[in-house]
Amino acid sequence: MKFSLEWLHDFLETDASVAQVAAALNAIGHEVEGIEDPTETLAGFRVAEVLEAAPHPDADKLQVLSVSTGEGEPMQIVCGAPNARAGMKGVLGLPGAIVPANGMRLRKSAIRGVESNGMMCSVRELELGDEHSGIIELPEDAPVGADFAAYHGASPVLDVAITPNRPDCMGVMGIARDLAAAGIGTFRLPALAPVTGEGACPVEVRIEDADGCPAWYGRVIRGVANGASPEWMQRRLLSAGQRPISAIVDATNYLMFAYGRPAHAYDLAKLAGPLVARRARDGEKVLALNEKTYTLDPTMTVIADDAGVHDIAGIMGGEHSGVTAETRDIVLEIAYFDPEHIGVTGRKLGLASDARTRFERGVDPAFLDEGLALLTALIVETCGGTASEVVRAGSPPDTARTVAFDPGLTRRLGGVEIAADEQRRILGALDFAVGDDWQVACPARRHDIEGPADLVEEVVRIHGLDKIESVPLPRAEGVAQPTATPLQQLERKVRRSAAARGLNEAVTWSFLPMAEAGHFADGHDLWVLENPISEDMKAMRPSLLPGLLAAARRNADRGAAGSRLFEIGRRYFRGPDGASDEKPTLGLVLAGEKRARGWAGGKAQGFDAYDAKAEALALLEAAGAPVGNLMVMGEAGPQFHPGQSATLRLGPKNVLARFGTLHPNTLKAFDIDGPVVAAELFLDAIPARKSAAGFARPAYAPPALQAVMRDFAFLVPAELAAGDLVRAVRGADKAAIVDARVFDVFTGQGVEPGHKSVAVEVVLQPGEKSFTDAEIKAISDKVVAAAGKLGAELRA
Numbered sequence: 001m002k003f004s005l006e007w008l009h010d011f012l013e014t015d016a017s018v019a020q021v022a023a024a025l026n027a028i029g030h031e032v033e034g035i036e037d038p039t040e041t042l043a044g045f046r047v048a049e050v051l052e053a054a055p056h057p058d059a060d061k062l063q064v065l066s067v068s069t070g071e072g073e074p075m076q077i078v079c080g081a082p083n084a085r086a087g088m089k090g091v092l093g094l095p096g097a098i099v100p101a102n103g104m105r106l107r108k109s110a111i112r113g114v115e116s117n118g119m120m121c122s123v124r125e126l127e128l129g130d131e132h133s134g135i136i137e138l139p140e141d142a143p144v145g146a147d148f149a150a151y152h153g154a155s156p157v158l159d160v161a162i163t164p165n166r167p168d169c170m171g172v173m174g175i176a177r178d179l180a181a182a183g184i185g186t187f188r189l190p191a192l193a194p195v196t197g198e199g200a201c202p203v204e205v206r207i208e209d210a211d212g213c214p215a216w217y218g219r220v221i222r223g224v225a226n227g228a229s230p231e232w233m234q235r236r237l238l239s240a241g242q243r244p245i246s247a248i249v250d251a252t253n254y255l256m257f258a259y260g261r262p263a264h265a266y267d268l269a270k271l272a273g274p275l276v277a278r279r280a281r282d283g284e285k286v287l288a289l290n291e292k293t294y295t296l297d298p299t300m301t302v303i304a305d306d307a308g309v310h311d312i313a314g315i316m317g318g319e320h321s322g323v324t325a326e327t328r329d330i331v332l333e334i335a336y337f338d339p340e341h342i343g344v345t346g347r348k349l350g351l352a353s354d355a356r357t358r359f360e361r362g363v364d365p366a367f368l369d370e371g372l373a374l375l376t377a378l379i380v381e382t383c384g385g386t387a388s389e390v391v392r393a394g395s396p397p398d399t400a401r402t403v404a405f406d407p408g409l410t411r412r413l414g415g416v417e418i419a420a421d422e423q424r425r426i427l428g429a430l431d432f433a434v435g436d437d438w439q440v441a442c443p444a445r446r447h448d449i450e451g452p453a454d455l456v457e458e459v460v461r462i463h464g465l466d467k468i469e470s471v472p473l474p475r476a477e478g479v480a481q482p483t484a485t486p487l488q489q490l491e492r493k494v495r496r497s498a499a500a501r502g503l504n505e506a507v508t509w510s511f512l513p514m515a516e517a518g519h520f521a522d523g524h525d526l527w528v529l530e531n532p533i534s535e536d537m538k539a540m541r542p543s544l545l546p547g548l549l550a551a552a553r554r555n556a557d558r559g560a561a562g563s564r565l566f567e568i569g570r571r572y573f574r575g576p577d578g579a580s581d582e583k584p585t586l587g588l589v590l591a592g593e594k595r596a597r598g599w600a601g602g603k604a605q606g607f608d609a610y611d612a613k614a615e616a617l618a619l620l621e622a623a624g625a626p627v628g629n630l631m632v633m634g635e636a637g638p639q640f641h642p643g644q645s646a647t648l649r650l651g652p653k654n655v656l657a658r659f660g661t662l663h664p665n666t667l668k669a670f671d672i673d674g675p676v677v678a679a680e681l682f683l684d685a686i687p688a689r690k691s692a693a694g695f696a697r698p699a700y701a702p703p704a705l706q707a708v709m710r711d712f713a714f715l716v717p718a719e720l721a722a723g724d725l726v727r728a729v730r731g732a733d734k735a736a737i738v739d740a741r742v743f744d745v746f747t748g749q750g751v752e753p754g755h756k757s758v759a760v761e762v763v764l765q766p767g768e769k770s771f772t773d774a775e776i777k778a779i780s781d782k783v784v785a786a787a788g789k790l791g792a793e794l795r796a
Contacts, residue, residue, distance in 0.1 A: 640666075645661060
């Protein structure tokens with residue numbers, strides 16, 4: 001929430017600077033995300049007087065002005081504003097000043113051959129409103145030469161993050177009350193002259209949906225003049241990031257940002273019959289003030305008359321009954337809407353608004369009469385008119401509660417000693433009524449107070465969280481035992497290894513759009529959230545690859561030549577019994593250029609499936625998997641290219657990883673250019689180490705005797721995987737054979753059709769004595785026999 005320091009002074013008498021106010025807000029739990037100082041934004045802009053205005057000699061629509069800033073000689077300014085004339089006062093931007101609207105730095109320049117030493121500015125150029133038909137016209141008594149920011153009353157603006165449990169601070173009044181309790185000034189309420197109603201309200205108000213709208217108060221004001229709102233009101237709304245619209249609309253917005261109370265005004269002439277808070281009928285439609293049409297259903301609360309729906313209750317008004325410059329009679333609405341109903345409706349419609357934010361978190365149910373009185377006074381003061389008596393339908397829920405409190409809890413739970421009298425003062429300053437027996441009556445607006453621990457939090461945060469002494473936990477004697485679980489140790493090891501291999505770690509959302517999640521579901525039941533953050537974050541991810549693909553796409557859109565990303569996290573499935581099933585996983589994506597073009601390397605080179613396989617094998621080895629025993633098999637999934645992907649398995653059923661080039665359909669679904677390769681390591685499938693040494697490397701013991709290498713060339717069926725042949729050769733004599741690898745594959749002349757020649761290098765390692773020729777021959781026979789079981793024949 002944004003507000004100006006000037007606005008805060010309406011509710012808080014203080015001499016504190018903006019820096020002191022920001023420090024106090026941070027200390028009591030309201031994080032200040034930023035401070036905007038208009039005195040810096042408007043630096044270089046002065047109040048100036050136009051002494052003379054003459055036509056430009058070479059442009060019909062330009063004038064040459066002689067402008068005085070009260071110091072030195074008048075300045076020559078070329079201006080195209082139609083209202084520029086001699087005798088008027090306006091705002092002059094001097095050379096060096098930066099125009100807020102476009103960031104342009106002013107300088108001396110020649111415009112159509114005439115020198116100009118600055119610029120006379122419009123309202124829009126200084127971001128003070130939308131008016132741009134001419135330059136700003138200041139009153140006759142404006143002091144020439146004065147700094148415009150100071151003259152205009154520009155005030156620093158604070159941007160404060162309000163936590164969801166503090167809807168009472170969604171208005172400047174709530175912020176001021178907290179600051180006053182913390183000792184930054186004295187809390188006060190601005191005085192507004194009460195308006196006495198004249199005559200009964202001519203509009204009937206009725207509630208047919210008491211669950212969605214327990215209470216609704218209203219009144220009619222006749223004879224209003226809905227022009228522009230006062231300059232002070234516009235200035236404060238602009239500080240809150242709101243565009244001034246008209247006096248009536250601005251008054252409702254002012255009430256919302258000042259007091260945290262949303263309100264709405266209807267044009268009486270556009271209504272037909274009584275106003276009713278009811279459930280929408282299935283298929284009803286409403287054109288909202290954002291110029292979008294929404295289709296409603298019976299779970300949604302609306303405000304309607306005999307003609308139809310005029311308001312999505314508590315979220316946004318309708319275009320049809322909105323006030324305009326021609327409006328003369330209005331109906332004011334101050335209501336209490338159920339937070340749960342507001343949340344459900346807003347999510348279904350995908351409609352966000354400042355009113356929804358406040359109603360969804362819970363506004364003060366006791367602020368109906370007072371809010372209506374304040375709004376009435378604001379409108380009558382700025383627009384005139386005659387107000388009717390108040391009409392009330394329903395009654396707000398009684399959410400106030402009384403909590404039995406023990407001041408000693410502050411020491412036991414908060415870890416800080418605070419005198420009982422000071423605790424009583426703090427709670428009283430926060431509008432809690434503290435009895436002599438420490439029965440604490442909580443304000444109705446404080447929905448977050450449920451028990452004594454919440455009161456401890458209030459006392460401690462106002463006293464100062466920084467005043468809590470840091471006390472170390474007691475340390476047990478002896479050597480501390482490791483606290484990380486085997487899975488945590490595994491994840492740390494794999495994370496370090498991935499980073500060492502040049503992969504960049506990413507952290508992506510655990511939620512996905514339904515289409516992306518469904519693409520990687522592989523027949524599993526998805527976990528779908530009933531209360532998602534948004535429709536694009538509705539399903540829990542069944543794979544880490546969608547998030548990484550989205551990250552790679554964003555990198556490519558920003559001009560990145562290549563992406564090497566990995567993430568360690570959880571995949572989520574619905575188990576057979578309906579319970580959550582979470583699987584620890586490492587996902588990696590290699591996209592774009594593997595190697596940039598260069599004079600030595602030629603054109604740029606992309607990634608292929610073997611790159612994904614190499615990363616998967618290296619990370620599995622770092623995780624302690626028996627890489628030498630892994631089987632390369634198919635069925636990586638429909639997301640992968642069938643001819644350029646595989647799985648790594650320890651046995652036919654235990655899949656440790658899948659890797660390969662992603663299928664073109666997958667790339668199309670994620671709007672990413674290929675080729676892209678990826679891999680997923682299923683960390684829960686990696687067998688635990690049996691030794692107590694964990695991830696410690698065994699002692700290095702090089703063999704005493706030199707290894708012996710033998711080459712074998714086998715004629716095998718073309719469909720036989722070379723990995724299967726290597727695995728069979730390696731297992732022929734596990735005591736003597738320490739390694740085997742393919743070093744050549746040949747097809748063509750001399751090889752019969754349907755076959756291929758695969759050459760395998762076998763490494764034999766003697767133990768205590770060297771091999772004899774007979775022993776080498778015996779091992780070679782075992783190799784040929786093992787290969788023969790797969791249909792391989794030793795080539796002559």
